[in-house]
Amino acid sequence: MRKSTFPIAVNIFCLFCLFCFLTLPAHADAPNLISNGNFDQIKDNQADDWNFSSAKPEIFKLSFPQEKDHGNVAQMDVSSAVMSGYFNQAITVKPHTNYQFSALTQMNKGSILIFIHGGADKTKLDTRIYIQTLEDNPLVPWFWDKRWIEGSSGFPNRELGLIRNFVADPGKWEPVSIDFNSGELTSVTVSLGAYFKAGQYQFDDVSVTEIPVNK
Secondary structure, three states, X not given: OOOOOXXXXXXXXXXXXXXXXXXXXXXXHOOOOXXXXXXXXXXXXXEOOOEXXXXXXXXEEEEOOEEOOOEEOEEEEEOOOOOOEXXXXXXXXXXXXXXXXXXXXXXXXXXXXXXXXXXXXXXXXXXXXXXXXXXXXXXXXXXXXXXXXXXXXXXXXXXXXXXXXXEEOOOOOEEEEEEEEOOXXXXXXXXXXXXXXXXXXXXXXXXXXXXXXXX
């Protein structure tokens, strides 16, 4: 009597599924270290777990409007270019660990600066993302490709982190990201906001996740 091969096939299939599950990238399920990164938790026109800082707070109007397909977003309307201002949040990190920052940004004009910072002297971390609109880059796309401006560059001879540049279409959401290493730090601050230019700025889906070590 011929034995059925069905149980063997089922076992092989189950082992294959288990193998696929175990080899999935760990960062897919890595927790977001940013609290209220989607700005859905709002009380008295203030986003929970976020602070705001500027030497000229009177030129900033902060709000958290509802946007289609996004829910609440963080918005700042800046009336003058005399000073910068930032939403910020301190997070706990593991020393000597790689992380990825990501967010969605949108502006009608101006310049955005996002920076992850902490420590001092030899332990200092200063990783930055600069975002400008296409209107502020008249050579794009007629003479320069957008990709030529975007990219990463290090601080020469200083282990402070990286700088990454982005060029965005006014009024369109732009996903941005950058990796950083925590060095000796156990806490860093994430800041995002307007960099010395008037305009309307919006932020959503802010996250910092640990990058798994390849074994």
